[in-house]
Amino acid sequence: MAVVVVTDSASGLSADVVAELGIEVVPLHVLVGDRQIREGVDPIEIDYSTDSVSTSAASPGELREAYERALRHSDGDGVVAIHLSRTLSATWESGRQAVRDMGAEDRVRLVDSLGAGLATGLPVLAAARRARAGEALDAVYERAVAAAARAxxxxxxxxxxxxxxxxxxxxxxxxxxxxxxxxxxxxxxxxxxxxxxxxxxxxxxxxxxxxxxxxxxxxxxxxxxxxxxxxxxxxxxxxxxxxxxxxxxxxxxxxxxxxxxxxxxxxxxxxxxxxxxxxx
CATH class of the missing domain: 3.30.1180.10 (Hypothetical Protein Tm841; Chain: A;domain 3)
Incomplete structure (x- = not known):
């Protein structure tokens, strides 16, 4: 198969691009009152003028499930997971915990994009295009890290x-x-x-x-x-x-x-x- 790239819903990529390149997207959460809504999955209407709406990261369990699914789809070729900046969200730390729990440090490579929105999404594209071309795990990972560093x-x-x-x-x-x-x-x-x-x-x-x-x-x-x-x-x-x-x-x-x-x-x-x- 090929290396599979995983990211989170804050990366700003369109559904068409995600489908075309086989990218796995993990939803982050919007908290409205007592409701927890998955970005990009559940219907959502937000009043952006209020302070009562907040957000939360993906959990280690959610990320582990996504990484394991991506590993199966890669048929053993590996996973590169690119998430928004660890200083802006706990998602990267949740991802690190998930990889540790899986014992998969050699098969799931984690990248801090140092950004958010398309500053994450563009490095995701760079990595996914290399993966689609059949490049190995290290090459895909290095491409993501280099693009994130330049962004x-x-x-x-x-x-x-x-x-x-x-x-x-x-x-x-x-x-x-x-x-x-x-x-x-x-x-x-x-x-x-x-x-x-x-x-x-x-x-x-x-x-x-x-x-x-x-x-x-x-x-x-x-x-x-x-x-x-x-x-x-x-x-x-x-x-x-x-x-x-x-x-x-x-x-x-x-x-x-x-x-x-x-x-x-x-x-x-x-x-x-x-x-x-x-x-x-």
């Missing part, structure tokens, strides 16, 4: 309250000042969400977002992703600018943030994910 993430949010409450934003957030008059532009640094700069107007913030992505892409071609929550028109405009300004765009995905990320980022959030050199 850059820039996020514009309207508010940081949920991120700060959840401990997902560094202490630099203390220097934001009033969020009513500034737009915080964030980025991921070694898996941690930090303030990049403050911008006073939304139009200026969009320009800064595009400029940061263009600079990160370099001149050798890149894989790009634009994600949003309730800001489809702005996302398409940013995608169009990136197509014009980034040389030799290898691929560009435009999607919405899923609920587990949207709960923390809020309506109006926009993110640009860049993998210099691409994910082919």
């Amino acid at each position: 850059r993430t820039f996020i514009l949010v309207n508010r940081t309250e949920q991120l700060r409450k959840g401990g997902r934003l560094s202490s630099a957030a203390a220097f934001f000042g009033s969020e009513l008059v500034t737009k915080p532009l964030l980025h991921l640094v070694e898996g941690k969400l930090e303030l990049r700069e403050k911008v006073r107007t939304r139009s200026r913030a969009y320009a800064k977002l595009v400029a940061a992505a263009v600079d990160a892409a370099g001149g050798e071609g890149a894989a790009l992703g634009v994600q949003h929550l309730g800001a489809a028109e702005a996302a398409e405009n940013i995608a169009a600018q990136l197509r014009e300004q980034v040389p030799d765009v290898e691929e560009l995905h435009v999607t919405e943030f899923g609920p587990t990320l949207g709960v923390h980022l809020g309506v109006g959030a926009l993110g640009v994910l860049v993998v210099p050199g691409g994910c082919a």
